[in-house]
Amino acid sequence: MQVIETVSRLQSLADTERASGRRIALVPTMGALHPGHLALVEAARERADRVWVSIFVNPTQFNDPADLDGYPRQLEADLDRCRECGVDVAFCPSVEEMYPAGSVTTVQVGELGESLCGASRPGHFDGVTTIVTKLLLASRPHVAVFGEKDYQQLAVIRAMARDLDFGVEIVGVATVREADGVALSSRNVRLTPEARSQARALVRALDAAESAVGAGEGDTRRILKMVSDEIAKAPLARVDYAEMRDPHSLKPSPPELAGAALLALAVFFPASDSDSTGGESVRLIDNRVLVPSGSSTQQEP
Amino acid sequence: MQVIETVSRLQSLADTERASGRRIALVPTMGALHPGHLALVEAARERADRVWVSIFVNPTQFNDPADLDGYPRQLEADLDRCRECGVDVAFCPSVEEMYPAGSVTTVQVGELGESLCGASRPGHFDGVTTIVTKLLLASRPHVAVFGEKDYQQLAVIRAMARDLDFGVEIVGVATVREADGVALSSRNVRLTPEARSQARALVRALDAAESAVGAGEGDTRRILKMVSDEIAKAPLARVDYAEMRDPHSLKPSPPELAGAALLALAVFFPASDSDSTGGESVRLIDNRVLVPSGSSTQQEP
Numbered sequence: 293m294q295v296i297e298t299v300s301r302l303q304s305l306a307d308t309e310r311a312s313g314r315r316i317a318l319v320p321t322m323g324a325l326h327p328g329h330l331a332l333v334e335a336a337r338e339r340a341d342r343v344w345v346s347i348f349v350n351p352t353q354f355n356d357p358a359d360l361d362g363y364p365r366q367l368e369a370d371l372d373r374c375r376e377c378g379v380d381v382a383f384c385p386s387v388e389e390m391y392p393a394g395s396v397t398t399v400q401v402g403e404l405g406e407s408l409c410g411a412s413r414p415g416h417f418d419g420v421t422t423i424v425t426k427l428l429l430a431s432r433p434h435v436a437v438f439g440e441k442d443y444q445q446l447a448v449i450r451a452m453a454r455d456l457d458f459g460v461e462i463v464g465v466a467t468v469r470e471a472d473g474v475a476l477s478s479r480n481v482r483l484t485p486e487a488r489s490q491a492r493a494l495v496r497a498l499d500a501a502e503s504a505v506g507a508g509e510g511d512t513r514r515i516l517k518m519v520s521d522e523i524a525k526a527p528l529a530r531v532d533y534a535e536m537r538d539p540h541s542l543k544p545s546p547p548e549l550a551g552a553a554l555l556a557l558a559v560f561f562p563a564s565d566s567d568s569t570g571g572e573s574v575r576l577i578d579n580r581v582l583v584p585s586g587s588s589t590q591q592e593p
Numbered sequence: 594m595q596v597i598e599t600v601s602r603l604q605s606l607a608d609t610e611r612a613s614g615r616r617i618a619l620v621p622t623m624g625a626l627h628p629g630h631l632a633l634v635e636a637a638r639e640r641a642d643r644v645w646v647s648i649f650v651n652p653t654q655f656n657d658p659a660d661l662d663g664y665p666r667q668l669e670a671d672l673d674r675c676r677e678c679g680v681d682v683a684f685c686p687s688v689e690e691m692y693p694a695g696s697v698t699t700v701q702v703g704e705l706g707e708s709l710c711g712a713s714r715p716g717h718f719d720g721v722t723t724i725v726t727k728l729l730l731a732s733r734p735h736v737a738v739f740g741e742k743d744y745q746q747l748a749v750i751r752a753m754a755r756d757l758d759f760g761v762e763i764v765g766v767a768t769v770r771e772a773d774g775v776a777l778s779s780r781n782v783r784l785t786p787e788a789r790s791q792a793r794a795l796v797r798a799l800d801a802a803e804s805a806v807g808a809g810e811g812d813t814r815r816i817l818k819m820v821s822d823e824i825a826k827a828p829l830a831r832v833d834y835a836e837m838r839d840p841h842s843l844k845p846s847p848p849e850l851a852g853a854a855l856l857a858l859a860v861f862f863p864a865s866d867s868d869s870t871g872g873e874s875v876r877l878i879d880n881r882v883l884v885p886s887g888s889s890t891q892q893e894p
Contacts, residue, residue, distance in 0.1 A: 299758045299760075300760075303758075303760045307611070310608070310611065310612065311611065311612050311614070313612070395756045396702050396703045396704070396705055396752055396756060397700065397701065397702050397703075397722070397752060397753045397756035397757055398700075398701050398703070399698065399699075399700050399701075399757075400698065400699050400700075400701060401697050401698050402697045402698075402699070403697070404697055421698070422757075425757055426756075426757055426758045429757055429758045429759055429760065430758045430760075451697055451698060452698045455696045455697060455698035455727075456698055456700075456723075456726055456727055456730055457600045457604075457727045457730045457731045458730055459600075459601075459604045459730065459731075
């Protein structure tokens with residue numbers, strides 16, 4: 293496995309690989325790799341000759357400095373995981389490499405990045421679209437792979453790649469979960485043991501809503517009431533948002549469901565005392581596309 | 594010469610050319626080609642194996658609908674000129690091809706695009722950076738060539754290409770002028786005969802300022818007074834801006850020049866009655882980098 297730290301070296305290698313007719317798949321990550329990321333690597337492997345993983349904790353997508361400081365960093369362990377999984381290139385640039393002094397350019401997707409996580413984290417998706425643009429231009433892949441756990445991120449990146457004519461196939465991969473159903477996240481390690489246990493409230497709420505919709509419930513307000521009741525059973529949980537949205541435009545669902553709807557959740561839990569930022573809260577997200585019986589099952593964001 | 598109308602066909606050809614080791618130079622234009630554009634084609638030819646010219650009147654960089662409507666369009670004549678000059682590919686997409694319904698993504702460079710022409714034409718440079726990003730991603734060139742007449746545009750595109758890691762060399766080409774010194778522009782044909790004659794005021798003002806600075810004048814206010822006096826000799830002229838700026842950051846020059854300074858002008862003149870928009874005014878721009886004797890001559894935006 294090659295470990296590359298500069299954009300220019302990565303671009304040279306991309307040109308060489310492409311000129312040789314080899315397909316490149318990029319898996320952009322912020323490190324702290326877990327089996328969810330490894331599922332992305334597997335999906336990449338199925339679609340390309342070379343799997344490249346970028347590991348970069350992107351400061352411009354953190355609106356909260358404590359969240360950035362507390363984000364887990366474990367580069368050597370991540371590189372070991374990449375080697376074990378047969379990754380061909382790990383791209384690990386410094387912050388200075390990606391954002392030299394004087395950088396002024398951003399990529400924006402407007403309203404699509406302003407609701408849900410964008411409302412809770414102003415500027416977050418400008419940071420995401422800008423760094424993903426840079427990573428795609430640095431690695432020139434044929435395919436780029438992202439997790440469906442970050443549903444809005446995937447929708448934003450699909451829109452960006454389409455609108456700017458990247459010519460890169462954007463692939464979404466189903467969320468990988470712990471045995472108890474909690475979505476894998478690099479943030480899970482920051483939870484107190486009690487909070488980790490109560491984090492199951494998110495997937496329980498998604499299950500409850502899915503069951504209800506499957507049984508014919510179509511009233512958005514009643515579905516969301518059921519969701520908040522379910523989350524309220526976790527006393528440590530503090531809801532950031534719980535919303536139903538169009539799976540493509542992310543616009544609010546109508547009062548009565550007419551087709552598939554995204555149920556998206558973001559919930560704060562207490563961080564462990566051992567956390568370097570000293571007990572800030574941890575924000576977990578999860579989502580599911582709910583499909584009323586009899587409607588189409590088109591789920592791609 | 595190939596005439597290509599879709600992004601996907603252009604990308605396929607780019608991949609083929611790059612895989613064969615051939616260098617591509619892109620010359621983005623809005624058509625209405627004149628010898629200024631042909632100088633860009635020549636510069637492109639010197640730097641690459643293939644010269645590709647895009648011809649697209651980009652609606653998102655026009656803040657004034659009358660200016661967009663009045664912009665000259667002459668595709669067949671432009672294609673003939675391209676053929677005569679040995680252009681290899683003319684890329685002539687429709688508006689629908691470049692901006693399908695639902696497009697939401699923009700590229701922005703912040704303050705760099707908000708002064709000078711950006712102040713007179715709000716949103717103009719967001720349109721420029723977005724379309725140039727799309728054209729670069731559609732054509733995947735090694736080099737892209739732009740005129741120095743649009744100095745701020747060149748500075749904005751250099752910043753964007755650098756910040757987003759395009760890995761494309763951005764080349765600026767000196768302004769081509771008529772016999773009387775007026776900078777070539779597709780807008781010149783829209784001027785009344787009297788306005789065309791008085792348009793010489795811009796280059797006279799640049800010459801006067803350059804002479805003064807060469808003779809030791811370093812007072813920004815006095816230089817700008819000289820410029821406005823010179824333009825005032827053209828009674829049809831209405832100044833939009835006349836400013837002195839840092840050639841790189843485009844920040845205002847200090848009261849006493851400490852090094853090279855950009856003198857940038859934008860002046861309105863009456864449009865001819867034959868103009869389809871019925872006598873709107875035409876905005877001409879010109880610029881020169883003024884270098885005090887004894888200071889460095891670094892002029893690249």
